Amino acid sequence: MELGVKMIISTEECGYCGACVSVCPHNILELSEMEIIAHEGCEECAFCMVVCPLGAIKRGEK
Amino acid sequence: MKYDIVVVGGRIGGSTASIFASKNGADVLMLEKNQEIGTPVQCAEATSSRTFKTLEMEPSSKYVCSEIKGADVYAPDGTHGHLEGGYAEGFILERKLFDKHLAIEAAKSGADIMVKTMVKGLIRKEGKVCGVVAKHMGRTMEIEADIVIAADGIESRVAQMAGLNTSQTTKSLCSCAQYEMVGLKTDPDYLKFHFGEKIAPKGYAWIFPKGDNVANVGVGVRSNTENAYHFLKKFISNMDATPVELNIGGVPIRGPVEKTYTDGLMVVGDAAGQVEPFTGGGIHITAHCGRVAGEIAAEGIKKEKTTSNFLKKYEKRWKNEIGKDLKDSLKYRKILDKLTDDEINILAKFLKEQDLKSISKMSMLGFVKEYPQFLKLLKDLL
Ligand SMILES: Cc1cc2nc3c(=O)[nH]c(=O)nc-3n(C[C@H](O)[C@H](O)[C@H](O)COP(=O)(O)OP(=O)(O)OC[C@H]3O[C@@H](n4cnc5c(N)ncnc54)[C@H](O)[C@@H]3O)c2cc1C
Ligand code: SF4
Ligand code: SF4
Numbered sequence: 001m002e003l004g005v006k007m008i009i010s011t012e013e014c015g016y017c018g019a020c021v022s023v024c025p026h027n028i029l030e031l032s033e034m035e036i037i038a039h040e041g042c043e044e045c046a047f048c049m050v051v052c053p054l055g056a057i058k059r060g061e062k
Numbered sequence: 063m064k065y066d067i068v069v070v071g072g073r074i075g076g077s078t079a080s081i082f083a084s085k086n087g088a089d090v091l092m093l094e095k096n097q098e099i100g101t102p103v104q105c106a107e108a109t110s111s112r113t114f115k116t117l118e119m120e121p122s123s124k125y126v127c128s129e130i131k132g133a134d135v136y137a138p139d140g141t142h143g144h145l146e147g148g149y150a151e152g153f154i155l156e157r158k159l160f161d162k163h164l165a166i167e168a169a170k171s172g173a174d175i176m177v178k179t180m181v182k183g184l185i186r187k188e189g190k191v192c193g194v195v196a197k198h199m200g201r202t203m204e205i206e207a208d209i210v211i212a213a214d215g216i217e218s219r220v221a222q223m224a225g226l227n228t229s230q231t232t233k234s235l236c237s238c239a240q241y242e243m244v245g246l247k248t249d250p251d252y253l254k255f256h257f258g259e260k261i262a263p264k265g266y267a268w269i270f271p272k273g274d275n276v277a278n279v280g281v282g283v284r285s286n287t288e289n290a291y292h293f294l295k296k297f298i299s300n301m302d303a304t305p306v307e308l309n310i311g312g313v314p315i316r317g318p319v320e321k322t323y324t325d326g327l328m329v330v331g332d333a334a335g336q337v338e339p340f341t342g343g344g345i346h347i348t349a350h351c352g353r354v355a356g357e358i359a360a361e362g363i364k365k366e367k368t369t370s371n372f373l374k375k376y377e378k379r380w381k382n383e384i385g386k387d388l389k390d391s392l393k394y395r396k397i398l399d400k401l402t403d404d405e406i407n408i409l410a411k412f413l414k415e416q417d418l419k420s421i422s423k424m425s426m427l428g429f430v431k432e433y434p435q436f437l438k439l440l441k442d443l444l
Contacts, residue, residue: 017311017312018215018312019312022216022230023229030217033178050286051232051312052237054290054310055292
Protein backbone atom coordinates (compact mmCIF):
# COMPACT_ATOMS: atom_id res chain seq x y z
CA MET A 1 0.00 0.00 0.00
CA GLU A 2 1.34 3.46 -0.83
CA LEU A 3 1.45 6.07 1.92
CA GLY A 4 2.94 9.01 0.07
CA VAL A 5 4.47 9.09 -3.35
CA LYS A 6 7.52 7.28 -2.01
CA MET A 7 6.51 5.58 1.24
CA ILE A 8 5.28 2.02 0.90
CA ILE A 9 3.91 -0.20 3.64
CA SER A 10 4.00 -3.93 3.12
CA THR A 11 0.80 -5.37 4.53
CA GLU A 12 2.43 -8.80 4.41
CA GLU A 13 5.24 -7.73 6.73
CA CYS A 14 3.13 -5.58 9.07
CA GLY A 15 2.44 -6.98 12.56
CA TYR A 16 -0.33 -4.51 13.53
CA CYS A 17 1.42 -2.93 16.50
CA GLY A 18 0.55 0.74 15.99
CA ALA A 19 4.06 2.14 16.54
CA CYS A 20 3.95 3.95 13.18
CA VAL A 21 0.57 5.50 14.04
CA SER A 22 1.97 7.11 17.19
CA VAL A 23 4.79 8.99 15.44
CA CYS A 24 3.10 10.23 12.27
CA PRO A 25 3.25 14.02 12.64
CA HIS A 26 0.37 14.45 10.21
CA ASN A 27 -1.81 11.91 11.97
CA ILE A 28 -2.71 10.16 8.73
CA LEU A 29 -2.24 6.56 9.90
CA GLU A 30 -4.87 4.47 11.67
CA LEU A 31 -4.71 0.86 12.84
CA SER A 32 -7.92 -1.12 12.61
CA GLU A 33 -8.10 -4.73 13.76
CA MET A 34 -5.88 -6.10 11.06
CA GLU A 35 -5.21 -3.30 8.66
CA ILE A 36 -3.19 -0.11 8.55
CA ILE A 37 -5.32 2.63 7.06
CA ALA A 38 -3.46 5.55 5.46
CA HIS A 39 -5.43 8.75 4.96
CA GLU A 40 -4.21 11.45 2.58
CA GLY A 41 -1.46 13.87 3.51
CA CYS A 42 1.78 11.88 3.83
CA GLU A 43 4.77 14.24 3.80
CA GLU A 44 7.34 11.43 3.50
CA CYS A 45 9.19 12.24 6.71
CA ALA A 46 9.81 8.48 7.19
CA PHE A 47 9.30 8.61 10.98
CA CYS A 48 6.98 5.62 10.62
CA MET A 49 9.73 3.72 8.80
CA VAL A 50 12.24 4.39 11.61
CA VAL A 51 10.05 3.03 14.41
CA CYS A 52 8.50 0.04 12.63
CA PRO A 53 9.83 -2.99 14.58
CA LEU A 54 9.53 -5.28 11.56
CA GLY A 55 10.81 -3.00 8.81
CA ALA A 56 7.46 -3.22 7.03
CA ILE A 57 7.63 0.39 5.81
CA LYS A 58 10.07 1.28 3.07
CA ARG A 59 11.00 4.21 0.92
CA GLY A 60 10.39 3.26 -2.66
CA GLU A 61 12.56 4.34 -5.57
CA LYS A 62 10.28 6.33 -7.82
CA MET B 63 -27.29 4.60 22.81
CA LYS B 64 -26.35 6.55 25.92
CA TYR B 65 -23.96 5.76 28.77
CA ASP B 66 -22.46 7.79 31.62
CA ILE B 67 -18.96 6.79 30.55
CA VAL B 68 -17.51 5.28 27.37
CA VAL B 69 -14.06 3.69 27.73
CA VAL B 70 -12.05 3.23 24.52
CA GLY B 71 -9.64 0.27 24.62
CA GLY B 72 -10.10 -2.98 26.52
CA ARG B 73 -6.76 -3.88 28.05
CA ILE B 74 -5.10 -2.79 31.31
CA GLY B 75 -6.00 0.90 31.21
CA GLY B 76 -9.50 0.39 29.83
CA SER B 77 -10.55 -2.50 32.05
CA THR B 78 -9.13 -0.93 35.21
CA ALA B 79 -10.94 2.35 34.53
CA SER B 80 -14.14 0.42 33.78
CA ILE B 81 -13.88 -1.65 36.98
CA PHE B 82 -13.46 1.37 39.26
CA ALA B 83 -16.01 3.55 37.46
CA SER B 84 -18.62 0.76 37.59
CA LYS B 85 -17.88 -0.10 41.22
CA ASN B 86 -18.51 3.54 42.05
CA GLY B 87 -21.94 3.50 40.49
CA ALA B 88 -21.42 4.72 36.93
CA ASP B 89 -23.01 3.20 33.84
CA VAL B 90 -20.04 2.17 31.70
CA LEU B 91 -19.51 0.87 28.16
CA MET B 92 -16.03 -0.36 27.18
CA LEU B 93 -15.19 -0.63 23.48
CA GLU B 94 -12.39 -2.81 22.09
CA LYS B 95 -11.58 -2.84 18.40
CA ASN B 96 -10.15 -6.37 18.37
CA GLN B 97 -12.39 -9.40 18.43
CA GLU B 98 -10.40 -10.92 21.28
CA ILE B 99 -9.38 -8.97 24.37
CA GLY B 100 -5.66 -9.21 25.15
CA THR B 101 -4.35 -10.20 21.73
CA PRO B 102 -2.07 -9.63 19.98
CA VAL B 103 0.16 -9.31 23.08
CA GLN B 104 2.56 -6.36 22.99
CA CYS B 105 4.40 -6.88 26.25
CA ALA B 106 7.25 -8.67 28.04
CA GLU B 107 4.75 -9.34 30.83
CA ALA B 108 6.81 -8.39 33.90
CA THR B 109 5.13 -6.49 36.71
CA SER B 110 5.37 -5.87 40.44
CA SER B 111 3.09 -6.37 43.42
CA ARG B 112 2.05 -2.72 43.02
CA THR B 113 -0.21 -3.70 40.12
CA PHE B 114 -2.16 -6.14 42.28
CA LYS B 115 -2.36 -3.68 45.19
CA THR B 116 -3.83 -1.05 42.86
CA LEU B 117 -6.34 -3.52 41.46
CA GLU B 118 -7.18 -4.90 44.92
CA MET B 119 -6.56 -8.38 43.55
CA GLU B 120 -4.40 -11.28 44.67
CA PRO B 121 -1.80 -12.57 42.20
CA SER B 122 -3.37 -15.82 40.98
CA SER B 123 -1.84 -18.77 39.17
CA LYS B 124 -4.65 -18.29 36.63
CA TYR B 125 -2.60 -15.52 35.00
CA VAL B 126 0.77 -15.41 36.81
CA CYS B 127 3.36 -17.65 35.11
CA SER B 128 6.24 -17.18 37.51
CA GLU B 129 7.53 -15.23 40.49
CA ILE B 130 10.73 -13.25 40.10
CA LYS B 131 13.28 -12.78 42.89
CA GLY B 132 15.62 -10.30 41.21
CA ALA B 133 17.60 -9.50 38.11
CA ASP B 134 20.97 -10.02 36.44
CA VAL B 135 22.22 -7.02 34.51
CA TYR B 136 24.97 -7.23 31.88
CA ALA B 137 27.12 -4.32 30.68
CA PRO B 138 28.27 -4.31 27.02
CA ASP B 139 31.56 -6.09 27.90
CA GLY B 140 29.69 -8.73 29.88
CA THR B 141 30.39 -7.26 33.33
CA HIS B 142 27.58 -8.64 35.38
CA GLY B 143 25.67 -7.16 38.31
CA HIS B 144 23.11 -8.98 40.42
CA LEU B 145 20.06 -7.37 41.99
CA GLU B 146 18.23 -9.28 44.70
CA GLY B 147 14.66 -8.43 45.74
CA GLY B 148 13.32 -4.90 46.14
CA TYR B 149 12.67 -3.07 42.91
CA ALA B 150 13.67 -6.09 40.81
CA GLU B 151 11.15 -8.42 42.47
CA GLY B 152 7.85 -9.28 40.81
CA PHE B 153 5.83 -11.52 38.54
CA ILE B 154 5.68 -12.61 34.92
CA LEU B 155 2.11 -12.55 33.71
CA GLU B 156 0.36 -14.32 30.88
CA ARG B 157 -1.01 -11.02 29.54
CA LYS B 158 -3.61 -12.65 27.30
CA LEU B 159 -5.18 -14.28 30.35
CA PHE B 160 -4.59 -11.33 32.68
CA ASP B 161 -6.16 -8.79 30.30
CA LYS B 162 -9.11 -11.11 29.71
CA HIS B 163 -9.48 -11.60 33.47
CA LEU B 164 -9.57 -7.81 34.00
CA ALA B 165 -12.25 -7.46 31.32
CA ILE B 166 -14.25 -10.21 33.06
CA GLU B 167 -13.89 -8.30 36.35
CA ALA B 168 -15.09 -5.14 34.57
CA ALA B 169 -18.14 -7.01 33.27
CA LYS B 170 -18.80 -8.46 36.74
CA SER B 171 -18.65 -4.93 38.18
CA GLY B 172 -21.48 -4.02 35.81
CA ALA B 173 -19.70 -2.58 32.77
CA ASP B 174 -21.02 -3.38 29.29
CA ILE B 175 -18.38 -4.42 26.77
CA MET B 176 -18.40 -4.49 23.00
CA VAL B 177 -15.58 -6.18 21.09
CA LYS B 178 -14.74 -5.81 17.41
CA THR B 179 -15.89 -2.23 17.82
CA MET B 180 -13.57 0.56 16.80
CA VAL B 181 -13.95 4.18 17.79
CA LYS B 182 -13.55 6.30 14.66
CA GLY B 183 -14.56 9.72 15.92
CA LEU B 184 -15.88 11.81 18.79
CA ILE B 185 -19.22 13.54 19.24
CA ARG B 186 -18.61 17.09 20.42
CA LYS B 187 -21.06 19.77 21.45
CA GLU B 188 -19.76 23.31 21.92
CA GLY B 189 -16.27 21.90 22.19
CA LYS B 190 -17.08 19.35 24.93
CA VAL B 191 -16.69 15.64 24.21
CA CYS B 192 -20.16 14.08 24.48
CA GLY B 193 -19.65 10.59 23.09
CA VAL B 194 -18.07 8.53 20.33
CA VAL B 195 -18.72 7.39 16.80
CA ALA B 196 -17.87 3.71 16.56
CA LYS B 197 -17.84 1.06 13.88
CA HIS B 198 -18.94 -2.49 14.65
CA MET B 199 -18.66 -5.00 11.81
CA GLY B 200 -19.35 -2.46 9.12
CA ARG B 201 -22.11 -0.70 11.04
CA THR B 202 -21.50 2.88 12.24
CA MET B 203 -23.13 3.93 15.50
CA GLU B 204 -23.22 6.99 17.70
CA ILE B 205 -22.89 6.43 21.43
CA GLU B 206 -23.49 9.37 23.73
CA ALA B 207 -21.57 9.67 26.98
CA ASP B 208 -20.91 12.37 29.56
CA ILE B 209 -17.28 11.28 29.87
CA VAL B 210 -14.99 9.43 27.47
CA ILE B 211 -11.86 7.69 28.79
CA ALA B 212 -9.25 7.09 26.08
CA ALA B 213 -7.25 3.97 26.98
CA ASP B 214 -6.43 3.16 23.38
CA GLY B 215 -2.74 2.39 23.73
CA ILE B 216 0.20 3.51 21.67
CA GLU B 217 -1.85 3.81 18.48
CA SER B 218 -4.15 6.26 20.27
CA ARG B 219 -6.02 8.71 18.10
CA VAL B 220 -8.98 9.37 20.36
CA ALA B 221 -7.31 11.92 22.66
CA GLN B 222 -5.84 13.66 19.60
CA MET B 223 -9.34 14.01 18.18
CA ALA B 224 -10.21 15.94 21.34
CA GLY B 225 -7.26 18.25 20.81
CA LEU B 226 -4.72 16.71 23.22
CA ASN B 227 -1.22 16.17 21.90
CA THR B 228 -0.39 12.52 22.54
CA SER B 229 1.89 11.90 19.58
CA GLN B 230 5.38 10.43 19.94
CA THR B 231 8.62 11.00 18.04
CA THR B 232 11.28 8.63 16.77
CA LYS B 233 13.39 9.61 19.79
CA SER B 234 10.63 9.13 22.35
CA LEU B 235 9.41 5.76 21.10
CA CYS B 236 11.35 2.57 21.79
CA SER B 237 10.73 0.05 19.02
CA CYS B 238 10.44 -3.51 20.35
CA ALA B 239 10.42 -7.08 19.06
CA GLN B 240 10.17 -10.22 21.17
CA TYR B 241 9.91 -13.97 20.77
CA GLU B 242 8.36 -16.18 23.40
CA MET B 243 10.80 -19.08 23.29
CA VAL B 244 10.60 -22.68 24.42
CA GLY B 245 13.51 -24.79 25.63
CA LEU B 246 15.65 -21.90 26.82
CA LYS B 247 17.85 -22.72 29.78
CA THR B 248 17.79 -19.61 31.95
CA ASP B 249 17.49 -19.14 35.71
CA PRO B 250 13.71 -19.28 36.28
CA ASP B 251 13.87 -16.85 39.24
CA TYR B 252 15.74 -13.95 37.67
CA LEU B 253 15.21 -11.44 34.85
CA LYS B 254 18.15 -10.77 32.55
CA PHE B 255 18.99 -7.37 31.02
CA HIS B 256 21.72 -6.82 28.41
CA PHE B 257 22.98 -3.38 27.46
CA GLY B 258 25.15 -2.31 24.53
CA GLU B 259 25.12 -0.35 21.29
CA LYS B 260 25.56 -3.56 19.27
CA ILE B 261 22.95 -5.53 21.22
CA ALA B 262 20.20 -2.93 21.54
CA PRO B 263 21.12 0.67 20.70
CA LYS B 264 19.46 3.21 23.04
CA GLY B 265 17.51 0.45 24.73
CA TYR B 266 18.20 -3.03 26.08
CA ALA B 267 17.66 -6.72 25.42
CA TRP B 268 15.80 -8.88 27.94
CA ILE B 269 15.13 -12.47 28.94
CA PHE B 270 12.10 -12.84 31.22
CA PRO B 271 11.52 -16.44 32.36
CA LYS B 272 7.94 -17.75 32.37
CA GLY B 273 8.80 -21.11 33.97
CA ASP B 274 9.27 -24.54 32.44
CA ASN B 275 12.14 -23.28 30.22
CA VAL B 276 9.82 -20.85 28.44
CA ALA B 277 10.91 -17.19 28.31
CA ASN B 278 10.15 -13.86 26.68
CA VAL B 279 13.28 -12.86 24.80
CA GLY B 280 13.19 -9.39 23.32
CA VAL B 281 14.89 -6.15 22.39
CA GLY B 282 13.86 -2.51 22.56
CA VAL B 283 15.83 -0.08 20.41
CA ARG B 284 15.93 3.45 19.05
CA SER B 285 17.89 3.15 15.83
CA ASN B 286 17.78 4.95 12.51
CA THR B 287 19.60 2.17 10.69
CA GLU B 288 18.22 -1.23 11.67
CA ASN B 289 14.83 -2.32 12.98
CA ALA B 290 14.07 -4.10 16.26
CA TYR B 291 13.49 -7.44 14.54
CA HIS B 292 17.02 -7.31 13.11
CA PHE B 293 18.47 -6.96 16.63
CA LEU B 294 16.16 -9.67 17.95
CA LYS B 295 17.37 -12.16 15.36
CA LYS B 296 20.96 -11.28 16.23
CA PHE B 297 20.33 -11.62 19.98
CA ILE B 298 18.78 -15.07 19.69
CA SER B 299 21.18 -16.37 17.03
CA ASN B 300 23.10 -18.53 19.52
CA MET B 301 20.11 -19.64 21.56
CA ASP B 302 19.03 -23.22 21.28
CA ALA B 303 15.30 -22.58 21.66
CA THR B 304 12.14 -22.43 19.55
CA PRO B 305 9.86 -19.39 19.18
CA VAL B 306 6.13 -19.90 19.65
CA GLU B 307 5.02 -16.28 19.49
CA LEU B 308 6.26 -13.00 17.98
CA ASN B 309 5.32 -9.77 19.76
CA ILE B 310 6.08 -6.30 18.54
CA GLY B 311 5.27 -2.78 19.64
CA GLY B 312 6.37 0.69 20.58
CA VAL B 313 6.99 1.93 24.13
CA PRO B 314 6.71 5.66 24.89
CA ILE B 315 9.71 6.64 27.02
CA ARG B 316 9.68 10.39 27.43
CA GLY B 317 7.22 10.50 30.30
CA PRO B 318 3.56 11.50 30.33
CA VAL B 319 2.09 13.79 27.69
CA GLU B 320 1.65 17.47 28.48
CA LYS B 321 -2.07 17.35 29.31
CA THR B 322 -4.19 14.28 30.10
CA TYR B 323 -7.73 15.72 30.28
CA THR B 324 -10.04 18.07 28.46
CA ASP B 325 -13.77 18.84 28.50
CA GLY B 326 -15.45 15.44 28.79
CA LEU B 327 -12.34 13.30 28.21
CA MET B 328 -9.40 11.76 30.08
CA VAL B 329 -6.53 9.79 28.55
CA VAL B 330 -4.75 6.94 30.39
CA GLY B 331 -1.95 4.42 29.94
CA ASP B 332 0.31 4.17 26.90
CA ALA B 333 -1.90 6.67 25.08
CA ALA B 334 -0.94 9.22 27.75
CA GLY B 335 2.72 8.17 27.85
CA GLN B 336 2.20 6.86 31.40
CA VAL B 337 5.17 4.46 31.29
CA GLU B 338 8.37 4.40 33.35
CA PRO B 339 10.91 5.87 30.92
CA PHE B 340 13.91 3.98 32.35
CA THR B 341 12.50 0.46 32.31
CA GLY B 342 9.65 0.82 29.81
CA GLY B 343 7.36 -0.73 32.42
CA GLY B 344 3.80 0.49 31.97
CA ILE B 345 1.52 -2.13 33.50
CA HIS B 346 1.58 -0.85 37.10
CA ILE B 347 1.45 2.81 36.02
CA THR B 348 -1.41 2.23 33.59
CA ALA B 349 -3.36 0.32 36.24
CA HIS B 350 -2.79 3.15 38.71
CA CYS B 351 -3.88 5.90 36.32
CA GLY B 352 -6.76 3.78 34.99
CA ARG B 353 -8.07 3.43 38.52
CA VAL B 354 -7.76 7.16 39.23
CA ALA B 355 -9.53 8.00 35.94
CA GLY B 356 -12.33 5.51 36.70
CA GLU B 357 -12.88 6.88 40.20
CA ILE B 358 -12.80 10.53 39.13
CA ALA B 359 -15.17 9.79 36.23
CA ALA B 360 -17.69 8.13 38.57
CA GLU B 361 -17.44 11.05 40.99
CA GLY B 362 -17.97 13.51 38.13
CA ILE B 363 -21.06 11.63 37.01
CA LYS B 364 -22.50 11.66 40.54
CA LYS B 365 -21.86 15.38 40.91
CA GLU B 366 -22.86 16.10 37.30
CA LYS B 367 -19.49 17.73 36.71
CA THR B 368 -17.80 16.52 33.55
CA THR B 369 -15.93 19.50 32.14
CA SER B 370 -12.19 20.23 32.29
CA ASN B 371 -12.62 22.12 35.48
CA PHE B 372 -13.58 18.93 37.32
CA LEU B 373 -11.58 16.39 35.32
CA LYS B 374 -8.33 18.22 36.07
CA LYS B 375 -8.60 16.42 39.42
CA TYR B 376 -7.51 13.28 37.53
CA GLU B 377 -4.23 14.83 36.46
CA LYS B 378 -3.65 16.37 39.85
CA ARG B 379 -4.14 13.01 41.57
CA TRP B 380 -1.96 10.87 39.34
CA LYS B 381 0.77 13.51 39.37
CA ASN B 382 0.64 13.59 43.17
CA GLU B 383 0.70 9.83 43.51
CA ILE B 384 3.19 8.70 40.83
CA GLY B 385 4.41 11.86 39.10
CA LYS B 386 7.71 11.93 41.00
CA ASP B 387 8.48 8.27 40.21
CA LEU B 388 7.99 8.98 36.51
CA LYS B 389 10.16 12.12 36.65
CA ASP B 390 13.01 10.29 38.42
CA SER B 391 12.78 7.43 35.97
CA LEU B 392 13.04 9.89 33.05
CA LYS B 393 16.12 11.45 34.66
CA TYR B 394 17.87 8.06 34.85
CA ARG B 395 16.90 7.27 31.27
CA LYS B 396 18.39 10.52 30.04
CA ILE B 397 21.62 9.86 31.93
CA LEU B 398 21.89 6.35 30.50
CA ASP B 399 21.23 7.73 27.00
CA LYS B 400 24.34 9.87 27.25
CA LEU B 401 26.71 7.07 28.30
CA THR B 402 28.89 5.28 25.78
CA ASP B 403 29.44 1.52 25.97
CA ASP B 404 32.89 2.10 27.51
CA GLU B 405 31.44 4.34 30.18
CA ILE B 406 28.74 1.81 31.04
CA ASN B 407 31.46 -0.85 31.38
CA ILE B 408 33.51 1.34 33.74
CA LEU B 409 30.45 2.23 35.79
CA ALA B 410 29.35 -1.40 35.99
CA LYS B 411 32.78 -2.48 37.25
CA PHE B 412 32.74 0.24 39.91
CA LEU B 413 29.20 -0.58 41.08
CA LYS B 414 30.01 -4.29 41.16
CA GLU B 415 32.64 -3.65 43.83
CA GLN B 416 30.28 -1.62 46.01
CA ASP B 417 27.64 -2.61 48.44
CA LEU B 418 24.81 -0.76 46.68
CA LYS B 419 22.88 -0.21 49.89
CA SER B 420 25.73 1.61 51.65
CA ILE B 421 27.76 3.10 48.84
CA SER B 422 30.16 5.56 50.54
CA LYS B 423 30.91 9.16 49.59
CA MET B 424 34.63 8.40 49.78
CA SER B 425 34.43 5.64 47.21
CA MET B 426 32.31 7.88 44.90
CA LEU B 427 34.86 10.69 45.18
CA GLY B 428 37.71 8.31 44.47
CA PHE B 429 35.83 7.04 41.41
CA VAL B 430 35.13 10.51 40.01
CA LYS B 431 38.75 11.50 40.58
CA GLU B 432 39.85 8.58 38.47
CA TYR B 433 37.16 9.10 35.81
CA PRO B 434 36.33 12.84 35.75
CA GLN B 435 33.91 12.33 32.85
CA PHE B 436 31.40 11.00 35.40
CA LEU B 437 31.39 14.19 37.47
CA LYS B 438 28.49 15.64 35.51
CA LEU B 439 26.56 12.40 35.82
CA LEU B 440 27.01 12.46 39.58
CA LYS B 441 25.76 16.06 39.69
CA ASP B 442 22.72 15.11 37.60
CA LEU B 443 21.95 12.25 39.94
CA LEU B 444 22.22 14.18 43.20
C1 LIG C 1 7.34 -5.17 23.53
C2 LIG C 1 6.81 -4.53 24.77
C3 LIG C 1 7.19 -5.05 26.01
C4 LIG C 1 6.67 -4.49 27.19
N1 LIG C 1 7.01 -5.07 28.37
C5 LIG C 1 6.48 -4.60 29.52
C6 LIG C 1 6.76 -5.25 30.76
O1 LIG C 1 7.45 -6.28 30.81
N2 LIG C 1 6.23 -4.73 31.89
C7 LIG C 1 5.43 -3.62 31.87
O2 LIG C 1 4.99 -3.19 32.94
N3 LIG C 1 5.12 -3.00 30.71
C8 LIG C 1 5.63 -3.47 29.53
N4 LIG C 1 5.30 -2.86 28.35
C9 LIG C 1 4.35 -1.73 28.37
C10 LIG C 1 2.92 -2.23 28.57
O3 LIG C 1 2.65 -3.29 27.70
C11 LIG C 1 1.93 -1.08 28.35
O4 LIG C 1 2.33 0.02 29.12
C12 LIG C 1 0.49 -1.46 28.69
O5 LIG C 1 0.06 -2.56 27.95
C13 LIG C 1 -0.41 -0.27 28.43
O6 LIG C 1 -1.75 -0.64 28.56
P1 LIG C 1 -2.91 0.23 27.89
O7 LIG C 1 -4.18 -0.33 28.38
O8 LIG C 1 -2.62 1.66 28.08
O9 LIG C 1 -2.73 0.01 26.33
P2 LIG C 1 -2.79 -1.31 25.43
O10 LIG C 1 -2.40 -2.49 26.20
O11 LIG C 1 -2.06 -0.98 24.20
O12 LIG C 1 -4.35 -1.43 25.06
C14 LIG C 1 -4.99 -0.55 24.19
C15 LIG C 1 -6.22 -1.23 23.63
O13 LIG C 1 -7.01 -0.28 22.95
C16 LIG C 1 -7.52 -0.85 21.77
N5 LIG C 1 -7.82 0.24 20.85
C17 LIG C 1 -6.94 1.10 20.26
N6 LIG C 1 -7.60 1.99 19.49
C18 LIG C 1 -8.92 1.71 19.61
C19 LIG C 1 -10.09 2.29 19.04
N7 LIG C 1 -10.02 3.35 18.24
N8 LIG C 1 -11.28 1.74 19.36
C20 LIG C 1 -11.36 0.67 20.18
N9 LIG C 1 -10.27 0.08 20.75
C21 LIG C 1 -9.07 0.59 20.46
C22 LIG C 1 -6.40 -1.75 21.29
O14 LIG C 1 -6.86 -2.75 20.42
C23 LIG C 1 -5.88 -2.31 22.62
O15 LIG C 1 -6.54 -3.51 22.96
C24 LIG C 1 5.79 -3.38 27.13
C25 LIG C 1 5.42 -2.87 25.89
C26 LIG C 1 5.91 -3.42 24.71
C27 LIG C 1 5.49 -2.86 23.41
S1 SF4 D 1 6.23 9.14 6.12
FE1 SF4 D 1 5.77 10.61 7.79
S2 SF4 D 1 3.88 11.61 7.09
FE2 SF4 D 1 4.10 9.77 5.83
S3 SF4 D 1 2.88 8.21 6.91
FE3 SF4 D 1 5.02 8.02 7.62
S4 SF4 D 1 5.11 9.25 9.48
FE4 SF4 D 1 3.23 9.89 8.37
S1 SF4 E 1 4.90 -0.02 12.93
FE1 SF4 E 1 5.20 -1.52 11.28
S2 SF4 E 1 4.41 -3.46 12.12
FE2 SF4 E 1 3.64 -1.81 13.45
S3 SF4 E 1 1.62 -1.32 12.60
FE3 SF4 E 1 3.09 0.10 11.64
S4 SF4 E 1 3.71 -0.93 9.72
FE4 SF4 E 1 2.72 -2.48 10.99
